[in-house]
Amino acid sequence: MTMLLQTMAGSPFGGAEEFFVRLACGFERVGIEQHCVVRPNEGRNAVLAASGVSFDELPFGGRLDVRTPWNLRKQLKRHKPRIVLSWMNRASRMTPSGDFVKVARLGGYYKLKNFRDCDHLIGNTRNICDYLIGEGWPVDRTHYLPNFVDAKPGAAISRAEFNTPDDAPLILGLGRLHDNKGFDTLIRAMAEVPGTYLWIAGAGDLKDDLLKLAGECGVADRVRLLGWRRDVANLFATCDVFCASSRHEPLGNMVIEAWAHGKPVVAQASQGPVQLITPGESGLLSKLEDVSALAADLRAVLDDRVLSDTLSRNGRAAFEADFTEDVVVAKYKAFFDEVAL
Incomplete structure (x- = not known):
């Protein structure tokens, strides 16, 4: 048996x-x-x-x-x-x-x-x-x-692989290219976070729509769609901040993954991230569909090293307590x- x-x-x-x-x-x-x-x-x-x-x-x-x-x-x-x-x-x-x-x-x-x-x-x-x-x-x-989630550390990949300057702040998004994941909101927010680059790792039917949107927003030169990747740990090791942009997200494995890899998290306030994140301690939560609020939170983390380190440290502690x-x-x-x- x-x-x-x-x-x-x-x-x-x-x-x-x-x-x-x-x-x-x-x-x-x-x-x-x-x-x-x-x-x-x-x-x-x-x-x-x-x-x-x-x-x-x-x-x-x-x-x-x-x-x-x-x-x-x-x-x-x-x-x-x-x-x-x-x-x-x-x-x-x-x-x-x-x-x-x-x-x-x-x-x-x-x-x-x-x-x-x-x-x-x-x-x-x-x-x-x-x-x-x-x-x-x-x-x-x-x-x-x-x-x-898998907390095994990754190794940073060469940013040149995706035509990204080594000294540019790098935002990472993960997930299927589906409306629920809110990548349209994140791409619109990029227009208000100058000088940064965005990598989105995921596959789906919205690839062409998202590329078109990036062009309309004037950020196509700073947005990279990587396709589906299995080296998520390496992507976390490469980025500066993780953005969970979903408008519908029951759990948010991605938040836990970012915590496990010691990265600060900025998220839209969908169901899962709201349950996981203590605002200002283990991440920042922006109002759903508020492009400017999401952009402001991304700028805050990228501009304030103390805040970034605090979110990373507390997120890692939350991971170790409940999600190993x-x-x-x-x-x-x-x-x-x-x-x-």
């Missing part, structure tokens, strides 16, 4: 998908017996394999995909897990119930219809847990378990011990 079986039907890129890999590898390091069923993804699955995580691949397709549910039943019969942990909507919907404890992990404010047959729900923020309870999910079956791998994996292990059949 396997202790844990995980099902993940993730997108090619995304924060939840990256955290799944970190968590599965963290479970492996502490000896939690597990098997994972995932979509094909060369990059992520290579990391699982390198860490010794046992996994199989299934398509997790649309409504007409009968192969995945059939094979999931075979996986469950083979491994006989005590706990099944499904990730988000599709995997939870396609994973059948059975003689095990079914748990779903939510990183957003999803509709509960896909999780009705679950025994327990995990929210990675307290606000998500409050939302679940407000939607009628039982309090005693709702659990807050936060994310952790050791802390979070121990919380998951205690949860499994509590609910396992």
Whole structure:
């Protein structure tokens, strides 16, 4: 009997998908017996394999995909897990119930219809847990378990790689090129933060729109879209300040990552950053959609070394207290011990 079986039907890129890999590898390091069923993804699955995580691949397709549910039943019969942990909507919907404890992990404010047959729900923020309870999910079956990030230090890359002067203040943004990430607001703010350069690492459908906007704002010569990158630690080692510009962000893994790498954080006041950041101590929060306020906060951090160092130091302390791998994996292990059949 396997202790844990995980099902993940993730997108090619995304924060939840990256955290799944970190968590599965963290479970492996502490000896939690597990098997994972995932979509094909060369990059992520290579990391699982390198860490010794046992996994199989299934398509997790649309409504007409009968192969995945059939094979999931075979996986469950083979491994006989005590706990099944499904990730988000599709995997939870396609994973059948059975003689095990079914748990779903939510990183957003999803509709509960896909999780009705679950025994327990995990929210990675307290606000998500409050939302679940407000939607009628039982309090005693709702659990807050936060994310952790990889804190391994990176090495600064050559700014010349992206035609950026060595002495120019450098702002970093991370995430899918999607409207929720607010990169349009950040690019507009760049017009009010002269002399600085902006690197945005991420892929998505808005690339051309964002490049066009940078031209309209007169900042195209200072904005670089890097595409999807796996060397996030190196990017943090290179930048001067991290900007979490999202207008919709349930958690904000990126904030925790910046803290872990000792970088000051400026963020729009979306859901996740508001829960994480103590304004003026572990970061700065600007009013949503206020371009000038975001620009002013960026200038404040870049112009005031004492403020920058204070935000970096306090952010790192917040990371070490609540968001390290050791802390979070121990919380998951205690949860499994509590609910396992």
